[in-house]
Amino acid sequence: xxxxxxxxxxxxxxxxxxxxxxxxxxxxxxxxxxxxxxxxxxxxxxxxxxxxxxxxxxxxxxxxxxxxxxxxxxxxxxxxxxxxxxxxxxxxxxxxxxxxxxxxxxxxxxxxxxxxxxxxxxxxxxxxxxxxxxxxxxxxxxxxxxxxxxxxxxxxxxxxxxxxxxxxxxxxxxxxxxxxxxxxxxxxxxxxxxxxxxxxxxxxxxxxxxxxxxxxxxxxxxxxxxxxxxxxxxxxxxxxxxxxxxxxxxxxxxxxxxxxxxxxxxxxxxxxxxxxxxxxxxxxxxxxxxxxxxxxxxxxxxxxxxxxxxxxxxxxxxxxxxxxxxxxxxxxxxxxxxxxxxxxxxxxxxxxxxxxxxxxxxxxxxxxxxxxxxxxxxx
Numbered sequence: 304x305x306x307x308x309x310x311x312x313x314x315x316x317x318x319x320x321x322x323x324x325x326x327x328x329x330x331x332x333x334x335x336x337x338x339x340x341x342x343x344x345x346x347x348x349x350x351x352x353x354x355x356x357x358x359x360x361x362x363x364x365x366x367x368x369x370x371x372x373x374x375x376x377x378x379x380x381x382x383x384x385x386x387x388x389x390x391x392x393x394x395x396x397x398x399x400x401x402x403x404x405x406x407x408x409x410x411x412x413x414x415x416x417x418x419x420x421x422x423x424x425x426x427x428x429x430x431x432x433x434x435x436x437x438x439x440x441x442x443x444x445x446x447x448x449x450x451x452x453x454x455x456x457x458x459x460x461x462x463x464x465x466x467x468x469x470x471x472x473x474x475x476x477x478x479x480x481x482x483x484x485x486x487x488x489x490x491x492x493x494x495x496x497x498x499x500x501x502x503x504x505x506x507x508x509x510x511x512x513x514x515x516x517x518x519x520x521x522x523x524x525x526x527x528x529x530x531x532x533x534x535x536x537x538x539x540x541x542x543x544x545x546x547x548x549x550x551x552x553x554x555x556x557x558x559x560x561x562x563x564x565x566x567x568x569x570x571x572x573x574x575x576x577x578x579x580x581x582x583x584x585x586x587x588x589x590x591x592x593x594x595x596x597x598x599x600x601x602x603x604x605x606x607x608x609x610x611x612x613x614x615x616x617x618x619x620x621x622x623x624x625x626x627x628x629x630x631x632x633x634x635x636x637x638x639x640x641x642x643x644x645x646x647x648x649x650x651x652x653x654x655x656x657x658x659x660x661x662x663x664x665x666x667x668x669x670x671x672x673x674x675x676x677x678x679x680x681x682x
Contacts, residue, residue: 321422329430416471530613532573537617544648
């Protein structure tokens with residue numbers, strides 16, 4: 304199986320997502336496991352209160368941050384595997400026509416699990432290297448007995464081995480199912496556009512509106528990916544900015560950095576997939592005489608409302624999630640501040656989202672203008 308430079312870049316992005324997810328989970332899960340071993344040695348009232356607070360904080364962080372990152376990684380990685388296989392149908396069809404069995408071809412897609420393995424491994428290693436400092440920060444008031452960092456093989460397997468096995472299995476199984484199609488269906492690229500191609504003069508013409516709707520209907524998976532990436536950007540960025548109320552300054556630095564990295568990566572991957580998935584359609588419109596700005600408006604602009612809907616849902620989700628966490632997890636902790644909707648975080652996140660979204664789309668539009676129709680159609 305051949306993976307080009309563009310694919311390698313996206314695989315690096317996938318590795319970063321996995322790395323961040325495992326980094327957060329390792330810190331708090333390893334700490335909570337080790338903290339439980341000294342519970343009987345904590346005798347002071349202040350120490351017991353701090354113990355309960357830190358256990359609760361660990362649960363919150365793993366559930367809210369680590370859990371969200373893991374789910375995000377699962378969906379993002381699954382989409383990319385699916386997208387890669389779909390766009391390489393011709394190669395798969397040729398191999399099948401040459402006599403290779405479905406299983407023999409599908410087994411080569413284990414390589415996608417390698418990107419997950421690399422990301423999870425480095426996330427675990429970096430977290431383990433940081434754990435001594437992390438333990439010191441957690442016990443800065445010296446309310447606990449000294450606690451050393453312990454290595455837990457089962458935790459390492461759950462955070463490195465399980466994700467790798469899961470994504471290797473998904474890659475191979477999906478490829479195997481894809482190869483069950485007839486060879487001709489794999490070799491033939493279907494463009495399911497029902498709109499009649501013809502030149503119009505304005506952006507508001509019925510044809511362009513129909514083309515926009517048809518584009519979205521024919522690429523349902525891509526539409527979901529865009530909505531989900533906007534959802535992730537909104538939820539992760541706002542939760543990260545709001546962590547100042549729920550965690551120490553060190554945690555809030557750390558969580559903010561990881562959240563923003565993940566937010567920008569997910570958005571970039573989704574928008575790059577949008578452009579790649581619609582480049583040929585834009586090229587065909589240019590053949591029929593449409594201007595570049597009209598092409599971008601009709602095709603790429605069709606995803607804009609979807610992205611803002613995803614952003615709005617992400618905003619509501621992160622608020623409800625943090626509200627529930629504060630109400631139940633910290634119910635027994637005294638003097639915990641009440642969590643209210645953070646409008647400042649919303650404004651900052653929305654501004655960053657709009658700028659990032661429009662800038663990426665603009666840069667890709669400039670790139671498409673430089674491509675010849677022949678090179679696009681022969682790609």
